Amino acid sequence: MILTALTRYYHRLAAGTDNVGNPKVPPYGFSEEKIGWILVLSSDGLLVDVVPHLSTDKKPQPKLMSVPRPEKRTSGVKPNFLWDKTAYVLGVEANKDKAAAQSQPFVPSEKTFAAFKQYHVQLLQDTADEGLRAVRLFLEHWQPEKFAQAPCRPEMLDANVVFKLDGSSGYIHQRKAAQALWATLLVNDEAERGLCLVSGEEAPIARLHPAIKGVWGGQSSGGSIISFNKESFTSFGKEQGANAPVSEQAAFAYTTALNYLLRRENKHSLTIGDSSTVFWAEAAEHAEAEEAEDLFAAIMDPPDDEQENNKIFNVLKQMEKGRPLQEIAPDLSPDTRFYILGLAPNASRISIRFWLDTTFGKLFDNLAQHWQDLHLEPQAWKTPPSIWRLLVQTAVLGKSENISPLLAGEMARAVISGTPYPLSLLSQLIARIRADGDANGLRIALIKAVLQRRFRKDLIKEEVPVSLNTESRNTAYLLGRLFAVLERIQYQALGELNAGIADRYYGSASAVPFSVFPRLLSGAKHHLSRLRKDKKGMAVNLDKDLGAIIEQLPETFPRHFNIDEQGRFAIGYYHQKQSYFAAKESTANEE
Template sequence: MTILQALDGYYHRLAQRGEVTAPGWSPEKFGWCIVLDADGAPVDVYDLHDTSGKKPKPKLYSVPAAVKRTVGISANFLWDKTAYVLGRTAGEGKRTAQEHAAFVDMHIERLAGQKDAGLKALLSFLQNWQPERFDEAPFRPEMLDANILFRLEGERGFIHERAAARALVEAAKDGAKAEGISCLVTGKQALLARLHPTIKGVEGAQSSGAALVSFNLDAFTSLGKDQGANAPTSEIAAFRYGTALNHMLTRDGPNRVRRPIGDATVVFWADASNAEAAEDAEDLFGDALDPPTDAEEAGKIGSLLDALAQGRPLEKLRPRFTPGTRFHVLGLSPNAARLSVRFWLADDFEVFARHLGDHYRDMHIEPRPRGWSGAPSVNWLLMKTTALGEKFENIPPLLAGEVMRSVLTGARYPQSWLAAAIIRLRAGDDPLSGWHVSVIRAVLTRDHRKKFQKEDVPVSLAPDEPNKAYQLGRLFAVLENAQRLALGKINATIRDRYFGAASATPASVFPLLLRGAQNHLARLRKDGKDKWIEREIEDILDRLTLDLPRSLPLAEQGRFAVGYYHQRKEQFKGRPEEAGHDDNGAEGDD
């Protein structure tokens, strides 16, 4: 099933619940309504903004479908922005006069002979309106460039909602003339959509909307076809897929991941004969991909994913779920006036749920990273482990798409994620936060499961682990601790100076560190604190048999970081007199 076919099918489910507009109509944002008397004179301006939040926001209203504007001038029916409706704009407005004339001419033509009081009032208003009138009451400067509706004085409904207006909209839709084609989406004979709908709400794309399907250059066309004829889609199918996608892309839509993953805005939906089962699948997926902020609820999601990873059937964990529910995930990225499909995945929901459980299991490490309250979102993981300054906008977009695809398909994690996490550690990120180590373990654990790595990675401290890189990480942690206990609070520890070099070229760094450790141990002997540290060092060196690798490949550098994390987090257990010190001698080991 293609993206457009899946969206077309989702439209029908939304339409059954009355959540989307019918063909010929579209939801648009409005903040202002002009009130007209029976003769078409403006008597008031009504503020439509939603004032329930911190600042007023325009509201969505169902209006006659918006026209697709490219470079030409084309007016909407019964509504539009102030440049078209009133001939005024906040900007320079080089085309404002032509836009207003187009709006007036179109309405004079379509409203001629109408007997409805509201339509007659609107026609009279347009025939008598002068743009200079905007500078007088009741009009306000903040109306400029906003969409405008009309209402007849003394009535609650808008003029476009009147029966006569609806009849005109339906007549225009049914009487449209276009080339008949066999629709690629439905397979039926229907009228060709020359231009596809505008998609709004994708982060980073043009605020006026962008095209998912478009042909505006000869290089994009074939066989002499013009625009939409290159991918023949019927007008009704184009309307349905555009309406369904725009519905999901609304700012607080339940089927949208709140924050883009890299540069991709992600939406998802289920196909199921049972609406409750579809909603349950969507709720679970949304919470797993973008966990709730409430720690208790996030913990419940984490427990559910853990159960899935252990092989428990989804229908036993979620009684409302229906086996065989089809699920779709779409990631869209901005590309000038168009949209790029960053990823498109479709499968049974059980498969997605199982892969999310596997991801949660692969990320597991003890102790948990700081702030881990449930199942961390992919976005959070990427921000913590790859983004400069831990800023979401600095997440590498291509990497984000690859990681998301791996999480949802169960495929091998990209090796570039492992490299990025290690690079951030070498650049000075704190390995004791646990997030980098959790990602490193996830990449290496999945590689082991898929036979790309011979050795698995321990979940928690494993003193008997045979891997040399892991033991070197442990050794580095013990040497750092010896320095910290001997010198107290200092500006830079050996971790600050040598972590990257020690993990990459152990043979050239550890002899230097071991010589320095003798001075630290000598100072500790005076206080009687050296015995357990010396035992730790000797035990690890015995496992290494003094055979230090000259260099470590990327995967082994990752195991070094895991060993370091485990040792640093576990070494003070049972030693409460030492547990309160952090790396610089301050309170709090974490």
């Protein structure tokens, strides 16, 4: 299912072009690789110049170029066709001895250069093409020690390089003769033929699949979704890819599509926890599929640009109110297919964290439900938060590297599939509030979302209020409100303290109220007595709030609260506390 969908996506990409008219993905047998330098050869095979192929960033990086697909070098020496690293093409690599590198920046790499030279001299022995002949002559006469002379530069070391014939356009690997030769090399007469699981047709089966690069935390050389390197992974005496037969063309298609999706500049990838999440759509019209992809990306990871952020903020507001997709985006069909794939590194392999195959209408409903569950008054954010920004609220010290990868994957799955949020999300949020005392809007919105989703799924009986609900009889919610009133009384009576009741008692008040609230109420009497001397009106209002809440409470305080009740306590505390800020702002505006 996953490979089939990726293969179809490759064919859609292959039929289109980018903004400057170039194909979005390379044809079969080619791959987009990072090429740093171009070796310009004369027709006699002399190196006349080296030209950088780098980005214009502050720290220039090699740019992508479509080249004959690379060999999969798990071990051993295997040269690529008409391009490779300097260790293969020029026989030199960077000196790893930092002390010696200042005087001698490169060291020879004889074994790799000999393999590259032998491979190409043999292939190009009888060529009549001027460009291919120049490559052969260059390799026959090149000596690695010549790298110390112009036009070579030390910054070229270990970069990928290609060839260009001086005075001609394009690169040598793009010449018709080179491509015709490469096409003959792609035909593997020794490949085992079988029924491809992707296309359903008989074809040569790929023994090894091309590498998948760009998975966050994965190996720089890439990884594989399908690979077999131990006898325990094989069956019926089959070897390597024959255990899960995928044709060479299908293997190329799905890996090329996945590599395209994983490149950040293509805006089809999100990092959530330790998972690289890619997404794409299928529709009758390419423009409609692209619109669905753009909308999903903006909802999941709102843009930094203020103007664009305002646009998506308005969309999210409508989603919170339950507006249907056709009202928000009338050009989008709810039946558009949408795919989301979560990938995580596992040594040289890539693990599938989650996979969703659905319609965009259903996905939109799930995303809308997420924002409805998060909705809190007063608004908990100025700009819409991404899943990553929400998850940071669970991390120790607010550092993203402390986010639990397992929690991140479970939360992403809950958001896109509409399933209950993980209970570990609730427990971690409560633990963070107890640890640092920061019951901020994002944390409370997430707590409310977890409980509201559980209510939607009939896992708990009582709905969670969006804003301050003075009619609620839920004991945990009432005690959260009561704690906020007690904190307000202390603050108005004594001003700022190094350690107020929230700093000292929030954790125990939210978990074992019986042991704390009698003492807090006793202290509040003294604070109110003091407050009546200086701020009589304030004292009267706070005493009313105190009495109104106590009147609705049971005769005895509960011995302990479970995790759901601790969540409701936090929500009640936030609602009541924010009501005082709102009243203060209203008074300031009137004045």
